[in-house]
Amino acid sequence: MTSPALHLDDPTDATADRFGEGIPRLYxxxxxxxxxxxxxxxxxxxxxxxxxLLALRKAPVPRITAAQLLWSDCAGERALTELRGALYRLGPSRAALIDAAPRELLLSGSIRVDVREAWQTCTAVLGSSADASDRALRAALACNLDDDLLPDWDDEWLRVFQDQWRQRRLHALEALSARLTAARWHGAAVDAALAAVHADPYRVSAHQALTRAFTAEGNRHEALRHIVTYWDVLCRELGLDLSDDPVASLGAADREGRASGGDGIIL
Structure with missing residues (x-):
């Protein structure tokens, strides 16, 4: 079964803001x-x-589907009652937040949603060439690529979206670090790679990005220190042989990875 994808349409081309001067923003x-x-x-x-739920779904959501997803522990009619209650409790704002049809619901086009905009930024970063414009780089740096999607929620229906966003932002952070390095924005390149490393301390490609960013700015000592630190983490957490030399071992693994057509390991 095809898993749902985040809404990639441009949320900023909305029609008139039904709240007046301030455009509603959903974070x-x-x-x-x-x-x-x-x-x-x-x-x-x-x-x-x-x-x-409506913010993360591209198409209108049937009311019965929304009820079953959000109140999965309730029987059919009880779940629909809960859904009607959630709509009612939105109060006067409901008409401006949700386009409600008799059988389906859709988030209003006048609302700006941070994850939709961030997803578009990730798409732009991943699809751009190495010589991305300064404007594109500034837009990417202004975007929130640090936070997970609703990290304190553990709803079953949400997990696929959380996993999709996490992978998307990690790939985008690594690519952004490479774009920033090519533009010689070395400090920002290191920051982007660090964000990826902090998001997933065991992710090899994130450590690759950080090591390359350090090396590109001329801080080979920082690159070496990071390699040794990462190696120590792998040894402690994964039980690798502490007697191995980290630089030699990682360098050999990197060369083997490149020889086999991959991106190497770290260096």
Whole structure:
């Protein structure tokens, strides 16, 4: 079965803002927050989960599907009752937040969603050439690529979206570090690679990106120190032989990886 994908359409081409001057913004990275006219809207858990689900689905969601996903522990009619309650508790804002048809629901096109915009930025970074423009690089640096998607939520329906976003942002951070290195924005390149390493301390490609960023700015000592530190982590956590020389071992593994057509290991 094909897994759902994040909504990639441009959320900024919306029609008139139905809230007036302030465009509603829905934040899902790092935690849930709905901001309208500069104020954070207090919402119940059911309403928050419903908005999050609609924000992560591209097509309209049948009401029965939304009810079954969000209230999976309830029988069919009871789940639909819970859904109607979540809609009701949105209050006067409901019409501006959700396009509600008799059988399906869709997030309003006037809402800007941070993860949609961040996903588009990742797509642009991954699809750009090594000589990305300064404007594109600044846009990527301004984007939130540090936070996970609703990290404190453990809903079963959400897991595929959390996994998709995590992989997307890690690949984008590594690619962004390479683009920044090519543009000689060395400090920012190191920061992007560090963000990937901190997100997944065991991810080989993230450590590759950081080592290359250090080397490109002329800090070979930092690159070597990082290799040794990473090697120590692998030895302690994965039980590798501590007697091995990290530089020689990783260098040999890197050469073998490149010889076999891969990207190597670290160096």
């Amino acid at each position: 899902l990275l790092g935690g849930f927050r709905l901001v309208v006219d500069g104020r954070t809207e207090p919402l119940g858990i059911g309403s928050r989960r419903l908005l999050a």
